[in-house]
Amino acid sequence: MRNLSGNKLLGPIPSTIGNLTGLEYLHLNSNNLTGQIPSSICNLSSLKVLHLSENKLQGRIPQCLGNFSTSLSVLALKENQIYGPIPTTFANGNKLEYLNLNRNKLQGPLPKSLCKCQRLQVLDIGNNEIQDSFPFWIETLPKLRVLVMKTNKFHGNVLSDHLKNDNIPPFPKLQIFDISHNKFTGPLPHGYFKNFVAMMNVKVNGTETRNQLTDPAILVLKGSEQELVGILVTSTLIDFSDNQFYGSIPHSIGKLNSLIYMNMSHNMFKGTIPTSFGNLSTLEQLDLSSNQIQGEIPWQLTRLSFISSMNLSNNLLSGPIPQFGGQFPTFENNSYMGNPRLCGRPLTKKCKDDDDDDKAAPPSLSREGDGSEFLEGFTWKVVVIGYGCGFILGVIIGYLALLYGRPTWLLNICFGVR
Numbered sequence: 001m002r003n004l005s006g007n008k009l010l011g012p013i014p015s016t017i018g019n020l021t022g023l024e025y026l027h028l029n030s031n032n033l034t035g036q037i038p039s040s041i042c043n044l045s046s047l048k049v050l051h052l053s054e055n056k057l058q059g060r061i062p063q064c065l066g067n068f069s070t071s072l073s074v075l076a077l078k079e080n081q082i083y084g085p086i087p088t089t090f091a092n093g094n095k096l097e098y099l100n101l102n103r104n105k106l107q108g109p110l111p112k113s114l115c116k117c118q119r120l121q122v123l124d125i126g127n128n129e130i131q132d133s134f135p136f137w138i139e140t141l142p143k144l145r146v147l148v149m150k151t152n153k154f155h156g157n158v159l160s161d162h163l164k165n166d167n168i169p170p171f172p173k174l175q176i177f178d179i180s181h182n183k184f185t186g187p188l189p190h191g192y193f194k195n196f197v198a199m200m201n202v203k204v205n206g207t208e209t210r211n212q213l214t215d216p217a218i219l220v221l222k223g224s225e226q227e228l229v230g231i232l233v234t235s236t237l238i239d240f241s242d243n244q245f246y247g248s249i250p251h252s253i254g255k256l257n258s259l260i261y262m263n264m265s266h267n268m269f270k271g272t273i274p275t276s277f278g279n280l281s282t283l284e285q286l287d288l289s290s291n292q293i294q295g296e297i298p299w300q301l302t303r304l305s306f307i308s309s310m311n312l313s314n315n316l317l318s319g320p321i322p323q324f325g326g327q328f329p330t331f332e333n334n335s336y337m338g339n340p341r342l343c344g345r346p347l348t349k350k351c352k353d354d355d356d357d358d359k360a361a362p363p364s365l366s367r368e369g370d371g372s373e374f375l376e377g378f379t380w381k382v383v384v385i386g387y388g389c390g391f392i393l394g395v396i397i398g399y400l401a402l403l404y405g406r407p408t409w410l411l412n413i414c415f416g417v418r
Contacts, residue, residue, distance in 0.1 A: 018043035049074040060084035078102040103127040124148040139170035157186035169195035178239040187247030199256040237261040302326035314338035
């Protein structure tokens with residue numbers, strides 16, 4: 001075993017490395033190596049792990065790496081400057097379990113010889129320039145658990161129903177599915193997600209540990225890249241964001257009750273948010289932003305007790321934001337902005353029922369219907385009339401007294417004078 005990772009090594013990999021017969025593990029990652037991968041490295045017929053990630057290697061991947069993959073289980077070349085096509089020579093009976101080519105300059109289509117890698121668990125070809133349609137033939141890999149194809153030039157329809165008559169369901173072990181930032185289009189078949197059995201009813205016990213994969217896969221969570229150091233059984237993620245998908249979001253996704261992260265943002269989805277999403281009991285992050293989703297936010301989403309981040313912004317949602325249960329009271333304004341017909345806290349726009357409540361005076365101050373307003377107006381009028389009548393009556397009595405010389409009968413009636 002040769003572990004020279006993280007040592008600031010400079011220069012090219014010497015071609016004489018092929019003389020190290022019997023070498024099984026070669027770790028040269030996280031250095032400053034330049035030049036091409038020497039083809040002599042394929043002379044290491046016993047090599048199981050080749051880890052050259054995070055260097056400045058250029059050139060093409062030697063075709064022979066596919067031929068001698070009968071012993072190789074881990075091939076990690078991420079974060080280099082490698083260009084050209086992926087080798088097309090993967091052989092039958094190979095033992096490759098982990099292939100990470102993320103963040104290079106690879107071009108061309110995805111080689112169909114990868115379907116011969118029946119032990120493959122992780123395939124990460126993200127952040128390259130691969131131009132191809134969706135590789136339907138890869139669906140039958142029986143052990144594939146991580147598929148990352150993000151930020152390439154893939155196009156066309158995805159998730160076809162063409163395998164529905166086959167006995168083998170597509171992606172029987174898949175737990176992480178990232179095809180974001182491509183040009184995929186078309187609707188998502190409603191029956192397709194029912195086959196993702198590895199994302200359903202996953203149970204974890206206290207003794208479960210990570211699979212010890214040599215090189216992490218890269219995912220984007222909450223807008224920042226994070227490394228997936230290994231695969232946990234509960235690491236279940238779907239990211240279809242930034243494509244051209246249209247139609248409605250399948251209700252069958254609600255069966256994937258072990259999902260932790262789902263991102264369907266920046267597409268052209270219409271229809272409503274499926275009420276079945278309330279069954280995604282382990283979901284922590286949900287992003288449906290920048291689509292054309294209509295209708296109200298289903299109250300079933302309040303069942304998601306573990307959700308910590310939700311983005312429904314820039315859609316056509318309407319009605320009140322659920323105000324009870326779950327984590328909804330913790331989400332901020334930017335989770336809902338860009339939905340002009342949406343109302344309720346935390347938005348400043350109040351719902352109609354809230355406006356009616358605000359316009360009505362508090363019960364303790366309201367006197368509507370008890371006649372008090374009428375009495376208040378009536379009271380001051382009576383007082384004025386009383387004073388006026390008394391004044392006029394006094395003037396009349398005084399005039400009569402002066403005129404008739406104090407008639408005793410009148411003064412007796414009015415003032416009790418005898």
